[in-house]
Amino acid sequence: MSGQAATGAPAAASGRRSVILTIAALTARGLLGRRRSLLLALLALLPVGIAFLVRLSGRGTGDETVTTAIMDRLIVTTLLPIVGLVFGTAVLGAELEDGTAIFLLIKPIDRWRIVLAKLIVAVGLSIAFVSPSAFVAAAILQVGGPGWSGAVGAVVGTAVGATVYATVFFALSLVTGRALAIGLIYVLVWEGVLAGLLEGIRALSIRQYTLAITDAITHPGVTNPDLLDLPTALILSCVAIVIAAVIAVRRLRSFQIGQADD
Amino acid sequence: MPTPGAAVELLGASRWYGNVVAVNDISFVLGGGVTGLLGPNGAGKSTILHMLAGLLRPSDGLVNIHGAPSWRNPAVYHDVGLVPERESVHSFLTGFEFAQLNARLQRLPDPDGAARRAIATVGLTDAADRAVGTYSKGMRQRAKIAGALVHDPSILLLDEPFNGMDPRQRLQMMELLGRMADEGRVILFSSHILEEVERLAQNVLVIVSGRLAASGDFREIRRLMTDRPHTFTLRSSDDRQLAAVLVGHPSVFGVQLDGGRLAVRTSDYAGFARALPVMARAGGVSIFELRPTDEDLESVFGYLVQR
Incomplete structure (x- = not known):
């Protein structure tokens, strides 16, 4: 080891990119090797399978009840937040829980780089698990008419929604050790019940952002009074992402290991 | 006032959790060589190591590495290697991949070479291509030490490093740490096994109920x-x-x-x-x-x- 002193110096600027990629690759490898990812993949295929069966049965196209059930309730209300919650809380939360995160935290790496690498994985996997499924299901059901607007709206809407969910739940995992439970309460109670009853709460509902963006692209030029308008939904999505990312970086900078029992 | 040139220094450092005082007003300075951190369970040894490693904020006092606070200062990790006691290693990585990961995260220019050297140093070359999940506890411990050594740190903090090692591995590791100390590195390790501390450490820090009960050569202390x-x-x-x-x-x-x-x-x-x-x-x-x-x-x- 004594002859290794020269290697202790930080590498050139090119090494900075590789740190983020190294962390992202490690995180993705760890997550995709877990059984829960396989279950989520099966869950993600569910809307496609149901849409296919519905279409085979002769229903679906232009049937508002069916498209609402699959695109809204199954994909946007159920699949999207679950996937965002699982990946958002697992990318760092699982490593903090099993202790492997310490090997990341005792390295000379700016905390924002760690957060960025983790978010790339959480957001990327969330989009990968939901948006293609939403696209195919919308295409099969011909949501929004015979064109591709419904499928494109589903992809963009779920991609934005996945980004916001994953980022917010990632930040939550750095704020509390009960991120999964609190995230579920947010999805089920806040978005599932309260946002439907109290109009003001919609501005704080990721599901509402997703629905508004999806609808605006699917039905261009048509205003839906029950939904936020597109600019508001996009701005609120960006605000939520930025605030969550800032909180995550601040929390990670001040992260302290659990009480040692020596 | 911090001691100029001190590699590792605690100055009136305390750490409490609510009403529980884990470490109480501890001061010491470490230079090159091996120092044993000795104390019964719950004495505050891991808390001290975690504060030194920047993983815990001192509630009061200073905890410095080369004159700079370790808390919220990732730059200190260029000079510090930590071998935590309990934390698990990514089980899906091989021993070599784990060392390589640490080298990459340290931004070393030749991570593969550094990883190979570290693996060889801890005697894991034969098992380098096996997943860490298949390792014995002693092998996992050596993999962690390889990860901590990969960037050739001048300060090495080890929390119960010999746990799980068989007597031969323990002896090899003691020899390794002794050699590293002879090269001028600062090595601080905690242990509840007195024989380990006595054989390896020139100096001891005895921690009792969060306080520094004694420090120095244990024969002199006696x-x-x-x-x-x-x-x-x-x-x-x-x-x-x-x-x-x-x-x-x-x-x-x-x-x-x-x-x-x-x-x-x-x-x-x-x-x-x-x-x-x-x-x-x-x-x-x-x-x-x-x-x-x-x-x-x-x-x-x-x-x-x-x-």
Whole structure:
């Protein structure tokens, strides 16, 4: 080891990119090797399978009840937040829980780089698990008419929604050790019940952002009074992402290991 | 005031959790060499190591690495390697991949070469391509040490590093740490196994109930503990005669003949050492063996814990 002193110096600027990629690759490898990812993949295929069966049965196209059930309730209300919650809380939360995160935290790496690498994985996997499924299901059901607007709206809407969910739940995992439970309460109670009853709460509902963006692209030029308008939904999505990312970086900078029992 | 040039320094450092004080107003400075951090369970050893590693904010006082605070200062990790006690290693990585990961995260220009050297240093080359999940506890511990050594740090912090190692691995690791200390590195390791500390560490920091009970060479510490008697065993040409002579000396307040050996208790280590040959000669007794029985670390530690 004594002859290794020269290697202790930080590498050139090119090494900075590789740190983020190294962390992202490690995180993705760890997550995709877990059984829960396989279950989520099966869950993600569910809307496609149901849409296919519905279409085979002769229903679906232009049937508002069916498209609402699959695109809204199954994909946007159920699949999207679950996937965002699982990946958002697992990318760092699982490593903090099993202790492997310490090997990341005792390295000379700016905390924002760690957060960025983790978010790339959480957001990327969330989009990968939901948006293609939403696209195919919308295409099969011909949501929004015979064109591709419904499928494109589903992809963009779920991609934005996945980004916001994953980022917010990632930040939550750095704020509390009960991120999964609190995230579920947010999805089920806040978005599932309260946002439907109290109009003001919609501005704080990721599901509402997703629905508004999806609808605006699917039905261009048509205003839906029950939904936020597109600019508001996009701005609120960006605000939520930025605030969550800032909180995550601040929390990670001040992260302290659990009480040692020596 | 921080000590200029100190590699590792705690200055009035405390850490509490609510009403529970884990570390209470501890100060010490470490230079090159091996230092053992000794204390019973719950004494505060891991808290001290975690504060030094920047993983815990000191509630009060300073915790510095090369003069800079370790808390919220990732730059210190260029110079520090930490081997945590409990934290698990990514089980899906091979030993080599784990060392390579650490090298990449340290942004070393040749992560593969650095990883190979570190793996070889801890003697894991034969198992380098096996997943860490298949390793024994001792092998996982060595993999963690390889990860901590990969960037050749000048300061190495190890929390119970020998846990799970078999005696041969333990000996090899002690030799490795000894060599690294000889190269001028600062090595601080905690252990509850006194024999490990005694064999490896020139200096000890004894932590009891979150306080620094003693620091320095443990034999010196023992000699300075004048409120405790020192015990010696002697073998001589005439133990009974020697006992009769010794019992009259003011520094001796107890002699015992037991199983062919003479045990002597004295409150004045230096005075007894000077008087013994004189008294033996006066009594016409030849001394064959003189052995201090309570200078081992266990005795020192036992005394300090009871104080």
